[in-house]
Amino acid sequence: MNAPASFEGAKRTGEGLPEKLVVIGNGMAGCRAVEEILARDPERFEITIFGAEPRVNYNRIMLSPVLAGEKSFDEIVINTQEWYDSNGISLISGDPVTYIDRANKTVVSALGRVEPYDRLLIATGSDPFIIPVPGKDLPGVVTFRDLDDVDKMLAAAEQGGDAVVIGGGLLGLEAAHGLSLRGMNVTVIHLMPTLMERQLDEAAGWLLKAELERRGQTILTGADTECLLEKQGPEGKCIAGVRLKDGREIPADIVVMAVGIRPSVTLAKASGLAVERGVVVDDHMVTSDPAILAVGECVQHRGSCYGLVAPLWDMCRSLADGLTGSPNGYEGSVTSTKLKVSGIDLFSAGDFSGSDGAEDIVMRDAARGIYKRVVVQENKVIGAVLYGDTADGNWYFDLLRKGDDISDIREALIFGQAFASGGALADPNAAVAALSDDAEICGCNGVSKGQVVACIDGGAHSLDAVRSTCKASASCGSCTGLVESLLAIRLGGEVESGPKTLCKCTSFTHDDVRRLILEKGLKSIPETMQELHWTTPEGCASCRPALNYYLLCAWPGEYVDDQKSRFVNERLHANIQKDGTYSVVPRMWGGLTTPNELRAIADAAEKYGARTVKVTGGQRIDLFGIHKEDLPAIWADLNAAGMVSGHAYGKALRTVKTCVGSEWCRFGTQDSTGLGVTIERMTWGSWMPHKFKIAVSGCPRNCAEATIKDFGVVCVDSGYELHIGGNGGIHVRATDLLCKVETEEQALEMCAAFIQLYREDAHYLERTAPWVERKGLEWIKGRLLGNPEEVRELAARFHISQKHSQVDPWAQRAGGERADLHQHIAEVRPLHLENVI
């Protein structure tokens, strides 16, 4: 941190005369730098400040409260005209500098004013980034940077109507909030799936989105703007709305572009200073020209540009130190973010994107809408995201900046400063032991510490036992940690571990999760994770697919399938093989095919280079070695011959295997083939907890092997035997006989009811065989036999769900949907000299 050499050679313009300092930019950094210099040496410079805006310096970050009507402009002024006057500063406002003449050390303004300088300070801030879409210049399209922008928005809000804010970052959301309070009907369009994705994780972003929607804003995430629409207004063309790339159109009387900022460097660049993303400065904010300094958002320091005020204060301090001779250089800043929307508490700092060796400590309190996540690496806090309760934000930020070792307070860290720094209380067990008997442990069910202790002493020796006896932590689960502490205190090492939780991200079991999704009406993965206090921010490869299935099963037609949470086979609708290619199995209803289909399969096998063609155990034909890029094309070919996806890749109905039955076989008692086809037409496309296989045999000789299927039908002279819970595989299990029915209709209804019972009750990745053993055949019979009403209802729910799932995914993909999942981004080829032109 050397004091820059340039200052020693600083020339005086004349003996005894102060040097002349010219500042370009009357904004937050420019004026702060002047204040810092005046505080150190008020006599040193004669100062002139040029400002493009026709007003004194004000606190730009408070434009949001001005827009929202919470503050007036006068209240956000930082330096009044008297300040300039009493410090002998000439303020030239409303007249931007347009040219820097470095050779003659003068600046020239738009109105032609020429001002000489000894030292020049560039503090031009940033320019809002305008996305280059058609219509961007229409009247009614504004940015959010200065008071003029706010005035434009207020004028629009006076007329009421629709406002669209493009950009769901800090600035955009504050604009949206203000316009919404001013009575406009606001839609926020955000490119990413998560609001403020640079500051928030998925969990906090979801909470924020839910809260803004509750307040009446429409939030469209994952929405890409295609163009702005125009209409003929009273004074010519003006904004009419926004069209998204997916074709949606949103009406708008005003559009606010808040998609980001770019350092304002035009002037510096034109004068030949070193400029990359920003004006390049050293640790004393000196540019490539020793006579010129720069500070604020327009600079780039050690490769970083900043968009928040905190770094400016540090920069201005170092700048003034450098100018007045003391050698404290600027070393860059760590920033933290708060959203200035009243009633929403949100804090974020540091790195929380999950780096290596980093460990997340997550606490959620659904009842109070709280999500806290602290990221720890090598015993140091490296990041924090807080939503709903930001009281400890500054404390975490402090730990982060100082790099304090937190190993002593690690266990209690997430509970906040009051708890963690309480000496003995840093041990959570000790803290819980110190609670009084009537302290409330479980807020949802109003259970006190005394009651939980009594329940443990009364024999409840596991979390699950406590949950079922006194209900503590049985609802939202946020007090699970407290109950576990109480168990540890009362029982020492004798705590019994409860049933297996869904995965390591949660203390709930599969059954709990399924029940709570229905009870609480949880409709998305982030919502479920928040309400059920997931301990990880985004879940893991075990719970994401499970939650996706549970939600799909609970809310057919309503829940939007999350492809990111599906295993590759279900995402690509084909089976991945060990070499990374895929196998393709077209559906053959009941195992029937036709010469035409076989011809199409043969053609496809040749055309797409299937290296192996195999007849499967489920009476289908499997084409191996297909590349993921070719999948949509081979599906299109198979579709053209009338075939659809065989779902050989899914936790879904796989195949209905049949024998030839009474139509051909001399032993056949019923039309097993026909029944199999009907069953397959009814059940195809359904998503299940695990794969599901069906077979129909025409007589007890059982050539279709129906008694090792999840659901098997064995035809007999007097009707149909229905078998359940069979399995080949490692542990072969023969089916249990569920019942015998007389008609095909009854067989079909029972089949649908059984499937739905399995879909609604089983754990994700639990086949029917272990499920039947876990629940007991009697339980299943109890639900399905002698209970025609329930059977009807189950079957009806299955059919409702099927309405939404019997869409051929191959046809969708062949039609061009989600091409990104199949195509490479691009290809890299070696550049041979002969190809270079």
Place this chain on the structure above:
Amino acid sequence: MIGKWLDIGPVTQIEPGTARTLPVDGGEEIAVFRTMTGECHALVNKCPHKQGPLSQGIVHGNVVTCPLHNWNISLRTGEAIGDDQGCVPTIPLKVDGGRIFLLREAVVPSAASVLADKAA
């Protein structure tokens, strides 16, 4: 002149929480990931276990779970996480102006290279 960085197109072509692939003629196929929080990473598209295509795994945080046998691989270092041992090479990547750039020499170690459209 051939630049040091290879422009492979806009960030938006990768849905957050997923990956896409970049085959390299004369080199290893690369998986380019974009996490839910918008970070981008490039790794050789081969699991250190048995060469599973990592691009097809489920992404959570900064980790991808291999589709073949569920190894968890760090997107930042390419190293296997947990009890498993192994590491897949990462390719230096930067995002600038909304576009993704890969360090050219890490994509194709020896030869100069160009980007060709699949369709071309």
